[in-house]
């Protein structure tokens with residue numbers, strides 16, 4: 001291929017959205033998309049939810065094969081990239097051969113984090129990142145009645161709620177003092193832990209678990225509070241960026257592939273997007289693991305690749321998580337420093353909205369089973385509006401009427 005070619009490594013949400021944006025710009029014929037996975041690119045969020053419930057549930061494809069063909073995108077499945085030669089501008093494939101690029105985009109995402117000193121050799125220990133992982137887990141769930149989940153983050157709690165809905169006995173062991181501690185406010189953690197416990201899920205906090213193996217099985221976990229026999233364990237203690245390829249090629253990495261505000265790595269011919277990219281945020285760098293981030297970065301990357309106006313990546317992050325009867329939605333980000341929160345209990349079962357202010361400015365909103373509140377807050381944040389906190393406390397006024405963005 002010529003200097004014109006755009007090679008994308010990784011066909012997840014970011015890689016496929018980048019294809020879509022390049023196709024929209026009439027540039028599909030320049031794109032070669034390399035995927036380590038054997039199957040057509042699919043949506044990951046259902047894997048911890050509906051996909052586990054039905055034995056025959058198929059993956060939800062991001063795009064059909066014909067869509068790539070029609071646009072002239074070359075899609076190569078089962079092609080893991082193992083090296084980048086930045087001088088020659090080629091990538092090497094694990095099964096042999098190499099592909100030349102004019103511009104390269106690393107959309108390699110993350111992989112499941114494994115706690116130090118743990119092994120995934122045991123036949124009853126699982127992780128959940130890919131459709132393949134989900135199929136193996138789904139199969140294993142059919143033969144067990146009790147599920148233990150290591151990690152009380154989004155994926156762990158989604159699977160916990162799914163398993164509870166399947167009638168399994170579920171226990172979550174979380175090392176931190178609260179659920180989803182890296183991503184949500186203490187008030188939301190507290191609300192969610194109470195809801196899951198009320199739904200029959202056993203949740204142990206501050207539970208650093210030590211494993212005990214017998215033959216090829218994990219048989220027991222010991223925490224400071226007691227011993228738990230294990231039938232099936234899901235390890236859901238977070239994800240780590242797939243940055244080995246970038247690191248070996250000498251690109252700047254620091255818990256992710258470091259990019260500038262236009263998503264270029266330390267090599268101007270190489271961009272990085274999605275879960276694996278760490279971008280500038282205020283005085284620091286930030287890495288987000290969400291569909292919003294993958295898609296928004298992909299759209300901006302297309303503009304950078306095609307020499308569009310020098311837009312900078314300044315996202316308004318949003319995220320959702322479905323945990324059984326709880327639908328969590330979040331928008332915005334808090335800075336460090338004191339926070340003032342307005343709390344609104346909704347009429348729906350389990351409904352709660354939290355509006356977080358810093359120095360009188362609305363920075364972030366979180367809701368559970370309150371989509372209307374979430375939507376209003378998102379509109380406010382996107383429009384840069386901040387209703388005065390004291391006006392929010394007047395519950396007689398519908399939120400959307402307090403400060404309607406024009």
Ligand code: FAD
Pocket residue numbers: 009010011012013014015034035036037044045046047048079080081082107108109110128129130155242245273274275276288289290291292294318319320321322
């Ligand atoms: P990925 O989707 O992970 O794609 C990266 C791809 O790159 C993978 O296919 C990988 O195989 C491939 N790759 C890696 N290295 C190479 C290589 N060397 N050569 C070739 N290919 C390579 N987000 C939400 O916002 N809401 C949710 O409810 C939600 N639920 C989730 C549930 C689950 C079970 C999981 C796993 C994730 C969930 N997420 C959710 C997160 C969301 O899926 C990710 O943020 C999103 O997938 C990130 O997209 P990405 O393209 O950066 O990475």
